[in-house]
Amino acid sequence: MGSENAGTITRISGSLIVAEGMTGAKVGDMVEVGDLRLIGEIIGLYGENVAVQCYEDTTGLRPGEKVIDTGRAIYAELGPGLIGVIFDGLERSEVEMLSLRGSFVGRGLRIPPLSRKKRWHFVPKVKPGERVIEGDIIGTVQEGAIEHRIMVPVGLGGTITDISEGEFRVTDPVASLESRGGEEIELTMMQTWPVRVPRPYKEKVTLTEPLVTGQRVIDSFFPVAKGGTAAIPGGFGTGKTVLLQQIAKWADSDIIIYVGCGERGNEMADLITHFPELIDPKTGKRLMERTVIIANVSNMPVSAREASVYMGVTIAEYFRDQGYDVALMADSTSRWAEAMRDISGRLGEMPVERGYPAYLSDRTAGFYERAGRVVTLGRDRRKGSITILGAVSPPGGDFSEPVTQLTLRYIETFWALDFDLAARR
Ligand SMILES: Nc1ncnc2c1ncn2[C@@H]1O[C@H](COP(=O)(O)OP(=O)(O)OP(=O)(O)O)[C@@H](O)[C@H]1O
Ligand SMILES: [Mg+2]
Incomplete structure (x- = not known):
């Protein structure tokens, strides 16, 4: 995100960091702390000041270093x-x-938590023209002893326009959907979810x-x-x-x-x-x-x-x-x-x-x-x-x-x- 979402560290106490000058920050936002870009999460807002819980060791961090708001929750x-x-x-x-x-x-x-290089053999379970809703299984991947079922992410749905079997990376599109509004959506095998939300x-x-x-x-x-x-x-x-x-x-x-x-x-x-x-x-x-x-x-x-x-x-x-x-x-x-x-x-x-x-x-x-x-x-x-x-x-x-x-x-x-x-x- 732009520099308008960056603040400056004023206080450090163990894993608690206080920074000033962060406008537009939200509680739960993931932030990058200091020159090492340590990962933290905003846990309190006091006017222009934010309290950050840092998930990494803060040794060596100094007041004056920057805190950057990524604008999204830890996922x-x-x-x-x-x-x-x-x-x-x-x-x-x-x-x-x-x-x-x-x-x-x-x-x-x-x-990256999921390997970006590894290719997985994706086997479709639905056909073009079929209507799918959120949570529907569109295909499977054999992973170890488990049949990993690839689902339509929460909040998406529509008619499958394209889907094919093959070797894909987690970020490659494996299927396309046409949503109700006529919008074209590409589905990958990977999805993200904010960890604090069930x-x-x-x-x-x-x-x-x-x-x-x-x-x-x-x-x-x-x-x-x-x-x-x-x-x-x-x-x-x-x-x-x-x-x-x-x-x-x-x-x-x-x-x-x-x-x-x-x-x-x-x-x-x-x-x-x-x-x-x-x-x-x-x-x-x-x-x-x-x-x-x-x-x-x-x-x-x-x-x-x-x-x-x-x-x-x-x-x-x-x-x-x-x-x-x-x-x-x-x-x-x-x-x-x-x-x-x-x-x-x-x-x-x-x-x-x-x-x-x-x-x-x-x-x-x-x-x-x-x-x-x-x-x-x-x-x-x-x-x-x-x-x-x-x-x-x-x-x-x-x-x-x-x-x-x-x-x-x-x-x-x-x-x-x-x-x-x-x-x-
Ligand atoms: N059912 C059992 N029969 C015999 N020995 C056991 C049994 N369960 C645990 N032990 C032995 O007791 C010791 C302590 O067990 P464990 O580490 O599971 O305790 P803990 O409750 O997790 O302890 P802590 O609170 O320190 O984490 C281990 O060395 C283990 O070998
Ligand atoms: Mg134990």
């Missing part, structure tokens, strides 16, 4: 190329970052099927439904991570989204090295061929946890919309809550219980609300679901603390891990 790129990749919260492939920057966390790096569906439906987790004690006594929500609170070392990872390996869902949020780096490293070796009992192929990992470890900036939680759930919704049963693991939602507390404290907001911001409740509810079993958009009334399993790490194993209590209010299944029992083994 996810959705399309072939998601499966089997390990992303950070801003949907950058960790492997590509490693090849660009070595084993240090790169800053200000721009890597993706639309037709209706929510009753949960009827259990998610078979493969853990007998859970499946027999404390089952969770496909499309349900479960929280795993437990003091440190009680086995939350081990349980989530076991469920990720054995659950009978089509797609696994594993969000590592503020957890130890060596645990994520373990996941990243072991997961790709595992064989999926369902398909006989590698488990990674139906998994997306969002890795955000404890030594990355605290604010990036927020980005990873929303990125994870947006990718989960995209696969739900294709008609799949998705299981999303978030380890740990407490680290995300701590990130909110951190930024809220820096903003000088009035805290409520134990220093957490008043909107902790809304955000927690909003996150779990994105779970569910739905009838998706599109004419075929296909169904998809997202099951959210969130670990909660109450300090000292005290379940009366706010994050555990709030989470309890919004979830259906509660798998409490007991410290004494864990210590007895």
